[in-house]
Amino acid sequence: MSNPAPNATSSRPTVAMLLYPGLTLLDLLSPHTTFSGNMDIHLVWKNIDPIVTDSGITVHPTTTFADCPTDVDVLFVPGGRDQAATAADEEVLTFLEDRGSRARYVTAVCGGSLILGAAGLLQGYKAATHWTGRDILPLLGAENVNDRVVTDRNRITGGGVTAGLDFGLVVLAEMLGEDIAKITQLAMEYDPQPPFDFGSPEKAGPAFTQLVRTATAKTNDDMLRVVHELNAKGWGRARGGVPV
Amino acid sequence: MSNPAPNATSSRPTVAMLLYPGLTLLDLLSPHTTFSGNMDIHLVWKNIDPIVTDSGITVHPTTTFADCPTDVDVLFVPGGRDQAATAADEEVLTFLEDRGSRARYVTAVCGGSLILGAAGLLQGYKAATHWTGRDILPLLGAENVNDRVVTDRNRITGGGVTAGLDFGLVVLAEMLGEDIAKITQLAMEYDPQPPFDFGSPEKAGPAFTQLVRTATAKTNDDMLRVVHELNAKGWGRARGGVPV
DSSP: OOOOOOOSSSSOOEEEEEOOTTBOHHHHHHHHHHHTTTSEEEEEESSSSOEEOTTSOEEOOSEETTTSOSSOSEEEEOOBTTHHHHHTOHHHHHHHHHHHHHOSEEEEETTHHHHHHHTTTTTTOEEOOOGGGTTTGGGGTOEEOOSSEEEETTEEEEOSTTHHHHHHHHHHHHHHOHHHHHHHHHHTTOOOOOSSSOSSHHHHOHHHHHHHHHHTHHHHHHHHHHHHHHHHHTOGGGGGTOOO | OOOOOOOSSSSOOEEEEEOOTTBOHHHHHHHHHHHTTTSEEEEEESSSSOEEOTTSOEEOOSEETTTSOSSOSEEEEOOBTTHHHHHTOHHHHHHHHHHHHHOSEEEEETTHHHHHHHTTTTTTOEEOOOGGGTTTGGGGTOEEOOSSEEEETTEEEEOSTTHHHHHHHHHHHHHHOHHHHHHHHHHTTOOOOOSSSOSSHHHHOHHHHHHHHHHTHHHHHHHHHHHHHHHHHTOGGGGGTOOO
16 A cells, blocks of 8 residues: 555655666665655656666666756655766766755665766765665765764765655655654555664674675675775765865 | 575476556565565466556566466555556456466455455455455455464465565565565665654554544445445355355
8 A cells, every 4th residue: 555645735845766777676766755745756767768777677767967957856766786887977976966956855775875976966964874884974075873864054964775754754754744654654554664683784683694795795895996086086075175 | 786685496486466456566576575585486467468557557467367378376456546447357256266266375464355255266265465454354254464474374365565674584484484574674774763653553542543544435335336246156264164
């Protein structure tokens, strides 16, 4: 059953959610589901060709970088297995830099925070990301915080994948008030009861943590390489004026 | 970052996940994401035309009722705003009855449990569903249990929408062992921290509960009508031999 929360305002806030090949669909869909009852969502990419996400499920952009509203209330970026290629793409970074300069809220979950950072949008901000990417945030001028959702002025970022639910409700409460967020949480029956207490490296311990690090090493190695290249070009950490 | 859990076996279990117009994509995607690292997933509908989910995002079936493997390890059904139309469709029910008769696990989350029940597959079983549908399960011969995930013999069912994460990890642990489920939970950073303690009617209280009931009344009224029609035809509660 989907989100039945009624509209809070006659003029609904707008959200631009970045799509890109290989994005993690759950990173996108959790916030999308929390927002969709009360906000107008644009799924944005360079063109409107179908995007294959890392779930194998294809998603169709609803608009392009050129046609996306110039002023949006929320800019959002998801993570993904192939996030480094997107972080390295200056057409993407230019779009994010532009919309991010005027958005009321500049947001991301999971590895999406690293893409925001690549665009120079987290310079001097506290932020969260997937736990495997925590060491990369400082290379982009951001201060990593190991919280589920981190709010620093108008930057709101979440941890890995499933943090998108907590993140989505925090953004909803911030924009439309706690009652709308609570109705949405109830409609989504978000009363989590994980079968194991194992959702962070601190809880899982070093052996399991190393297993996941090894399995995701390529994603992070690729991103590290891109971050160094971007900093040399004047994006990322350098964008905020901090010497590389 | 997606699920990087390594394969547990050389022969991966197969999952058939039902698609239908108006399904709640998050009902589908949460279990899909937990399964996708270690199981082979078939997205099944009558044909392979694109399906518009209630998020507005289109999903492409990967196979049809006719071509879906005859023996699957897991049969899964999601809920959706338009679930009643699917529960009323005897072509769907015939497919579910057939695959469900041989599947190792017959499963659903949210309103998907009501569709399983419509096919006669929950007759005599304990089950969970979205809290707005709890009163409907007994009309299908099932015993409603207000738990997040309910396992009764080979039936595993979850509550509303976001219960799909807890459900997916329970199924993964049952099929492939706790270590695989724990690695997946860590990779998905499933360490939930909802901003409010508001995810069930018991926690939200009667006023908010009524707001959501009113907003979802059509979905439930439609399903109630269909359940009575199905029982009269010999599906649902009657399928297990219990007099209507």
